[in-house]
Amino acid sequence: MNFMNKSNPIGVFDSGIGGLTVVKQLKQFLPKENIVYFGDTARVPYGTKSNSTVIEYAIQDARFLINKNVKLIVVACNTASSVALDVLREKFGVPIIGMITPGANLALEKTKNNRIGVIGTEATISNAAYSKELLKLNDKVKVYEKACPLFVPLAEEGWLEHKATKLIAKEYLSELKEKNIDTLILGCTHYPLLKNVIGEVMGEGVELIDSGTAAAIVVEDYLRAKSLLNDSSVEGNDLFFVSDMPGKFKFIAERFLGKKLPNIRKIDLDEELSFKN
Amino acid sequence: MNFMNKSNPIGVFDSGIGGLTVVKQLKQFLPKENIVYFGDTARVPYGTKSNSTVIEYAIQDARFLINKNVKLIVVACNTASSVALDVLREKFGVPIIGMITPGANLALEKTKNNRIGVIGTEATISNAAYSKELLKLNDKVKVYEKACPLFVPLAEEGWLEHKATKLIAKEYLSELKEKNIDTLILGCTHYPLLKNVIGEVMGEGVELIDSGTAAAIVVEDYLRAKSLLNDSSVEGNDLFFVSDMPGKFKFIAERFLGKKLPNIRKIDLDEELSFKN
Numbered sequence: 001m002n003f004m005n006k007s008n009p010i011g012v013f014d015s016g017i018g019g020l021t022v023v024k025q026l027k028q029f030l031p032k033e034n035i036v037y038f039g040d041t042a043r044v045p046y047g048t049k050s051n052s053t054v055i056e057y058a059i060q061d062a063r064f065l066i067n068k069n070v071k072l073i074v075v076a077c078n079t080a081s082s083v084a085l086d087v088l089r090e091k092f093g094v095p096i097i098g099m100i101t102p103g104a105n106l107a108l109e110k111t112k113n114n115r116i117g118v119i120g121t122e123a124t125i126s127n128a129a130y131s132k133e134l135l136k137l138n139d140k141v142k143v144y145e146k147a148c149p150l151f152v153p154l155a156e157e158g159w160l161e162h163k164a165t166k167l168i169a170k171e172y173l174s175e176l177k178e179k180n181i182d183t184l185i186l187g188c189t190h191y192p193l194l195k196n197v198i199g200e201v202m203g204e205g206v207e208l209i210d211s212g213t214a215a216a217i218v219v220e221d222y223l224r225a226k227s228l229l230n231d232s233s234v235e236g237n238d239l240f241f242v243s244d245m246p247g248k249f250k251f252i253a254e255r256f257l258g259k260k261l262p263n264i265r266k267i268d269l270d271e272e273l274s275f276k277n
Numbered sequence: 278m279n280f281m282n283k284s285n286p287i288g289v290f291d292s293g294i295g296g297l298t299v300v301k302q303l304k305q306f307l308p309k310e311n312i313v314y315f316g317d318t319a320r321v322p323y324g325t326k327s328n329s330t331v332i333e334y335a336i337q338d339a340r341f342l343i344n345k346n347v348k349l350i351v352v353a354c355n356t357a358s359s360v361a362l363d364v365l366r367e368k369f370g371v372p373i374i375g376m377i378t379p380g381a382n383l384a385l386e387k388t389k390n391n392r393i394g395v396i397g398t399e400a401t402i403s404n405a406a407y408s409k410e411l412l413k414l415n416d417k418v419k420v421y422e423k424a425c426p427l428f429v430p431l432a433e434e435g436w437l438e439h440k441a442t443k444l445i446a447k448e449y450l451s452e453l454k455e456k457n458i459d460t461l462i463l464g465c466t467h468y469p470l471l472k473n474v475i476g477e478v479m480g481e482g483v484e485l486i487d488s489g490t491a492a493a494i495v496v497e498d499y500l501r502a503k504s505l506l507n508d509s510s511v512e513g514n515d516l517f518f519v520s521d522m523p524g525k526f527k528f529i530a531e532r533f534l535g536k537k538l539p540n541i542r543k544i545d546l547d548e549e550l551s552f553k554n
Binding site: 041042043044048049050053149150152153154156157159162163164167168171244245248 | 318319320321325326327330426427429430431433434436439440441444445448521522525
């Protein structure tokens with residue numbers, strides 16, 4: 001199979017820019033890997049859409065990356081991870097790693113009182129993606145979930161420490177605070193950007209779990225076990241593709257990753273994605 | 278031409294639910310008209326997307342309505358109105374009414390000091406859609422524009438009078454307050470939902486212009502002039518189509534319009550919209 005080659009890139013897709021927090025973690029753990037990123041900015045967000053629509057989009061996104069000869073795909077979008085992972089694995093031969101299982105495992109490692117909170121988009125929470133996974137792995141934990149739909153637009157607006165953000169975080173998180181959780185899964189790739197405000201509201205006794213970090217560790221373990229780690233002596237190259245607004249993506253992506261990104265290309269949805277599945 | 282018939286419906290499209298505020302105005306001014314609404318909820322929002330993407334979607338939306346034999350189309354989305362109106366008029370024979378010109382005309386009627394503010398999505402404001410139109414109609418006015426990207430998610434979350442909404446409104450509107458405007462165009466169909474908070478922040482001296490009301494008046498005048506007003510003796514029937522999440526749409530739409538809506542149908546994007554233009 002042509003994707004089973006050390007020097008092939010890791011593919012990462014997300015509905016938009018949120019997946020860049022996962023890219024940041026991958027770069028930290030695996031600096032020599034090449035990354036091909038696809039952000040579906042013409043159809044963002046996924047978190048307010050139906051399961052069938054998200055599955056359809058995820059298949060198209062994965063196929064785009066497979067055409068770039070990736071050796072592994074990271075679904076850097078909790079919504080797509082929560083509804084599309086099984087379909088993707090059935091459909092494609094390439095290994096596919098989502099956000100849910102790695103995040104759930106890391107949370108179970110960290111919790112001491114077995115009381116875990118999860119925040120995410122409406123889709124992720126209404127699918128109960130994390131609570132199902134957590135209870136499958138350990139039926140003794142108590143899981144409390146809360147959708148926080150305004151966190152994504154606040155992060156995209158760049159209001160990471162704004163008074164309004166704090167007020168909104170207080171309102172969203174008050175239920176979870178009452179539940180005496182000691183671990184909170186940030187079940188949306190945008191949320192690590194609001195880590196300071198979320199941490200401040202939850203207080204020091206609560207550990208925040210970034211599923212992107214957890215997924216990066218799983219990717220590293222997987223590639224090592226399969227002898228597929230890139231053994232290049234130089235830093236990896238990254239390529240970024242979006243379905244709309246490459247200029248805006250570049251601006252935000254450079255702020256996220258803290259460096260200049262020359263390689264951002266806009267693809268044509270109709271030509272490259274919208275073929276029938 | 279088959280759309281030139283009194284009993285044919287008025288077509289209305291929007292990226293999602295915002296256009297329902299326009300439907301509400303149409304129902305008030307023209308209770309006997311039948312309405313076919315299309316909300317492109319699988320690809321909402323349009324306001325953060327590029328002009329070319331919005332134009333492509335708007336063509337598909339208009340074609341869907343034309344296939345329902347509408348006698349007139351209302352583009353109940355300021356973003357689509359600001360970038361796609363000329364293309365739609367060139368492409369299709371049916372009369373097409375947008376939000377920008379009606380809203381601009383109503384604002385010019387109301388202003389006494391010729392200082393007009395405009396708020397809208399990033400796309401509407403960066404296209405300077407209202408200021409270009411206002412200055413074309415009257416080169417003596419001063420126009421001040423401000424994008425308010427968080428207003429749409431706040432309205433969709435239903436936080437119409439929330440403390441956080443007030444805080445965010447204060448921040449967004451402070452620049453406009455300093456400009457001593459006496460008229461403010463709500464340049465996004467979601468914003469009438471936040472009318473109370475916006476009005477409170479701006480103060481009593483500032484008149485708020487709802488482009489939906491303005492557009493409904495233009496539709497009535499146009500149909501009367503062309504002898505195309507529906508002369509049925511009973512109230513019109515409405516049909517609602519969406520590209521995703523009919524259940525969520527129904528819930529919000531019923532809250533918006535204050536009545537039960539039995540007729541909401543989900544269409545298949547690929548089959549009904551994604552043919553080549």
